[in-house]
Amino acid sequence: MPESIYSERIKNLPPYLFAEIDYIKRKKIEEGKEIIDLGIGDPDLPTDNLIVSAMIEEVKNSKNHSYPSYEGDFSFRKAFVDWYFRRFRFEFSPSDCIALIGSKEGIAHSFLAFVNPGDIVIIPSPGYPVYGIWTSFAGGVPYEVFLDEEKDFLLDIESVPSDILSRARMVWVCYPNNPTTACASAEYYDKLSFFVKKYGFVLAIDLAYSEIYTDETKKPVSFFEVVRRRDISAIEFHSFSKTFSMAGWRLGVAVGNPDVISALLKVKTNTDSGVFRAIQLAGRTALENYERITPKIRDVYKSRRQKLESALSEAGFNFYRTNATFYIWVKCNGDSKDFAKELLDKYGIIVTPGIGFGKGGEGYFRISLTIPDDKIEKVCDIIKSIDINSLSYGKEP
Ligand SMILES: Cc1ncc(COP(=O)(O)O)c(C=O)c1O
Incomplete structure (x- = not known):
């Protein structure tokens, strides 16, 4: 099929970065070698x-088989805002x-x-690739702000020129x-809220990892928990x-802000037809039992983190010390893709090169703690055996 059938937005997608890593992985598997995927x-x-x-119960109920409501089942949304209040002490309404x-x-x-086409969207680099790709899909122009370890990987809104801020429609x-695994403080969100009010952009906060933390006394904070008001254009x-x-x-x-939420709902009512009601009702059960279910999950990641961090330290790697996510963000001081290829080739371990998250991720790689415990022990032994001085990455030829 000729490429000319593709839209410009598809043609302009960045090339697939991990093709070479996939190739080495396939070759190793064909050779019968064991690969541990920490990517x-x-x-x-x-x-x-x-x-x-x-x-299982909700699937059996035929009332759940028809189209769900666009905004979501009331009881699910009520369970969510109740959970939000228990967790963040800020009261939202289900609407x-x-x-x-x-x-x-x-x-x-x-x-x-x-x-709108031509609008600026401020995004972090490194970052979740969806922010940049969807800025382009919407015809916008991404303005990347590099996250700096010395600033604890906090997106430095003060470093963005004011003419860019006044043209920005969204900040992510x-x-x-x-x-990077970094967490934001209440002071940071306070500062961001000042910029939202001054420049009028929509602030989007991605809290996908808010419940994956290791220290009960330092739980990640939410934006609305800090600003304590809904009349601010944030979601x-x-x-x-x-x-x-x-x-x-x-x-x-x-x-978030009701006007912001209703704009998103307008797009969704013209795109999808909601979430299967049985899934929402199972999600309601999850929220109602959050205090019972999630500590076990956190404990598993915490113990894996301790093991892997100590193996990395023993091998001489530098990594960012964190209290959250199920990742470790490790320095490799060179071309992260070459480093990942070498690690796979020599040690059979797959990691994600930082460049995969944008130019600001270069010089790092990401390890994920989402592999079973028996493999964690094995991978720790392999990591401890790595002689980092023998790796050729980042060195002049
Ligand atoms: C930062 C971040 N945001 C959002 C998502 C999407 O999560 P989901 O669509 O599964 O809720 C992910 C998934 O990996 C993520 O890493």
């Missing part, structure tokens, strides 16, 4: 039985939130709600951050994928 951020833990049982077919769906559609932040995206190990179920929530 994928897909929770390996099964969904809790309470949620699965609720789903301030909508159900999403996974947060990625809502994130993508929000660009159609707020971005994600904390706890994928891929938060929440996900069930990581919080409840429900990635395959496709369930998320957008919550």
Whole structure:
């Protein structure tokens, strides 16, 4: 089929970065070698039985078989805002939130709600690739702000020139951050809210990892928890994928300023027809049992983090110390793609090169803690055996 059938937006997509890594992986597997994949951020833990049982019951109920409502079932949205209050001590009404077919769906559609062709969208680099790609799909122009380890990977809004800020339609932040694992403080959100009010852009906050933290005394904060008002043009995206190990179920929530939420809903009513009601009702069970279900999930990642971090330290790697996400953001001081290829070739380990998240990710790689515990032990032994001085990455030929 000739490429001319493709739209410009498809043709302009960046080339697939990981083709060479995939090629080495396939070759190794053909040779019968074992590969440990630390690249994928897909929770390996099964969904809790309470949620699965609720789903089984709701699937049997024929009332759930028709089209769901666009905004989401009232009882699901009520359970969400009740949970939000328990977790963040800020009260939303069920009409301030909508159900999403996974947060990625809502994130993508929000660009159609707020971005006109030629508009600027401020995005982090490194960052979740969907922000940049959907800016372009909507005809907008991404303005990348590099995240700097010395500034704790916080998107430095003060570094953006005021003529850019006044032309920006959206600003995206994600904390706890994928891929850097950094968290935002209340002071940081306070400062951002000042810029939202001054420049009038829509602030989008991606909270996909808000519930994956290691220290109970330092829980990640939310934007609305800090600003304590809804009359500010901001929207938060929440996900069930990581919080409840429900990635395959496709369930998320957008919550925030009612006008911002209703603009996103307008796009969605003309695109999809909501989330299968049985999934929303199982999601309601998840939210109602959050305090029972999620500590176990956090404990697993915490113990894996301790093991892998100590193996990395033993081998001499430098990585960012964090309290959240199920990733480790490790320095490789050179071409991250070459480093990942060498690690796979010599040690059979797959990691994600930082460049895959944008130019600001170069010089780092991301390790994911979503592999089963028996493999964690194995990969720790391999990491400890790495002689980093023998790796050729980042060195002059
Ligand atoms: C930063 C970030 N946001 C959003 C998502 C999307 O999550 P989901 O669509 O499964 O809710 C992901 C998934 O990996 C992510 O890493």
